[in-house]
Amino acid sequence: MKDYVKTGKPDGARVKTQDMAYIALFAVIIAICAWISVPAEIPFTLQTFGVFLAVGVLGGKRGTLSVLIYLLLGMAGVPVLAGFTGGIGHYAGNTGGYLVGFLFAALVMWAMERFLGKKLWVLALSMVVGMAVYYVFGTVWFMVLYSRRTGAIGVWAALSMCVIPYIVPDVIKIVLALSVSRKLQKVIRIDR
Numbered sequence: 001m002k003d004y005v006k007t008g009k010p011d012g013a014r015v016k017t018q019d020m021a022y023i024a025l026f027a028v029i030i031a032i033c034a035w036i037s038v039p040a041e042i043p044f045t046l047q048t049f050g051v052f053l054a055v056g057v058l059g060g061k062r063g064t065l066s067v068l069i070y071l072l073l074g075m076a077g078v079p080v081l082a083g084f085t086g087g088i089g090h091y092a093g094n095t096g097g098y099l100v101g102f103l104f105a106a107l108v109m110w111a112m113e114r115f116l117g118k119k120l121w122v123l124a125l126s127m128v129v130g131m132a133v134y135y136v137f138g139t140v141w142f143m144v145l146y147s148r149r150t151g152a153i154g155v156w157a158a159l160s161m162c163v164i165p166y167i168v169p170d171v172i173k174i175v176l177a178l179s180v181s182r183k184l185q186k187v188i189r190i191d192r
Contacts, residue, residue, distance in 0.1 A: 031080035056181030060110025097141020101134030
């Protein structure tokens with residue numbers, strides 16, 4: 001509290017506690033988004049929206065920590081993944097690479113924020129690049145495991161099954177995450 005009186009800013013302990021609370025809160029938000037399934041010709045969840053929102057609101061470092069905590073909870077068996085599921089088996093499956101890819105997407109978004117700044121266009125670009133990162137990581141993972149378990153699969157077949165049907169919904173989620181992030185940043189006023 002002494003620091004606050006001298007500088008007009010909260011002391012370090014208060015900031016760290018606040019950071020931990022926001023990181024945990026956004027890990028929970030990602031889980032809630034994963035549970036929301038949107039019925040469509042090919043159903044999808046709002047999980048990626050949660051990932052983009054965490055990094056968009058909290059910034060690269062805190063947002064990446066939220067994603068990491070979410071993934072670790074899922075690995076530990078806590079039912080935070082889509083369909084109220086959890087467990088290491090989801091990460092070892094054909095589509096587990098997309099889950100792991102979320103962490104790499106968040107890291108790329110953090111790096112872009114660090115080197116290019118915190119402008120809206122940087123955030124938008126980092127979300128698009130992050131989406132490409134988890135698509136690439138997840139598709140390579142899918143192709144390797146699918147080939148081992150079922151037989152060879154071509155890139156086009158893998159993309160047709162795992163990426164192409166989700167591009168439009170993911171772009172819509174990016175637009176929504178950008179809009180909501182900006183509004184929440186004004187309310188939360190976290191030091192990004």
